[in-house]
Amino acid sequence: MRTELGTIMSGTGTGREAADRLCVACVDLLEVDGAAISMVYDGYSHGTFGASSAASRRLDEFQFTFGEGPCLDAAAAGEAVMAPDLNAPGEQRWPGFAGAALDEGIRAVFALPIMITSACVGALDLFRARPGPLTADHLAGGMLAAELATMPLLDLIASTHDDEEHELDGGHDDLADLDRIEVYQATGMLIAQLDVNPAEALVRLRAHAIATGQTASEVAWAIVERRLELERDEHRDAGRR
Known part of the structure; x- marks a missing residue:
């Protein structure tokens, strides 16, 4: 899995294109139905940087809409947040987000923190239509994918610091999108x-x-x-x- 993810991230394209490609790879390799990279700082979701599909992007957007969700908790704690069954009687977290996700046919959500040095800057969200925990291998693969997610993010940050006389290749536009x-x-x-x-x-x-x-x-x-x-x-x- 490490080799496959590394090969995928070594392909052409940077920034959001690479982030989307990583999310699609997570769906293929981790037996989930959707993935999204949510950027979080100051306790707020500031945009969806990458997604495996429009449906996954919409699910991630719900966390900003309701002001709650696993990605916000994962970013705040710098730890993985697991919700293997959003419809479980004992699951009381994020009532607004959970209700919206269930309406979209999602039963399980896993949020894995994205770290740049010691700072948590977001989370990789994995969505699944069926309930149940991630296997140990899939969790390890997800953590690796969250680590690799820093690469396209750093590409985006670097593009916005280039000399203004040079073409920025869409970096400012992407940051504007992230700031909603x-x-x-x-x-x-x-x-x-x-x-x-x-x-x-x-x-x-x-x-x-x-x-x-x-x-x-x-x-x-x-x-x-x-x-x-x-x-x-x-x-x-x-x-x-």
Whole structure:
């Protein structure tokens, strides 16, 4: 498994392309149904850097939408977080994320920390439709994949520090995606439209996403593209009269 993963990561392409390739390899080698690389710092998910599929990217986005999930816990503790059965009676963690994942047909999630030196910068999330723990071999392979995930991330960081006179090969665009620019843009629009502070604007955006079964990014794009307009709080307006 180490040889196969190493060969895959030695292929052409860097940054997000390599991260996606690593996630696809995890699905093939670790007997899971999806994989995603979630970037986390300051206790928040700042974007999905790589994913094996659009469905896996969406699952990872739910952790930002609900503000909870195994990747956030793995990044905070710097340790693997295992949820072999999200539907188990004793599983009380992440009620919002777990409910969304179950609705998407996912029963098990495993989050493995991604470390750069002594700092944890994210997690490799492994999703599986059937419940049950990872085997010892698959867990070892997952930890190796999480270690290899630092390579495309470092490529991205290096690309943004190149001389501005040189072509950056999309590095800034990728970092913008990781910072969820669409969410910040939508939040700014909601501040003006709803007359609320930034924290409440983000809460309103996330609440609409949760209520409609979408991710925060999906709702944000709808607001930015003016396909969606959230209603003002009539009780708030009445209280100001």
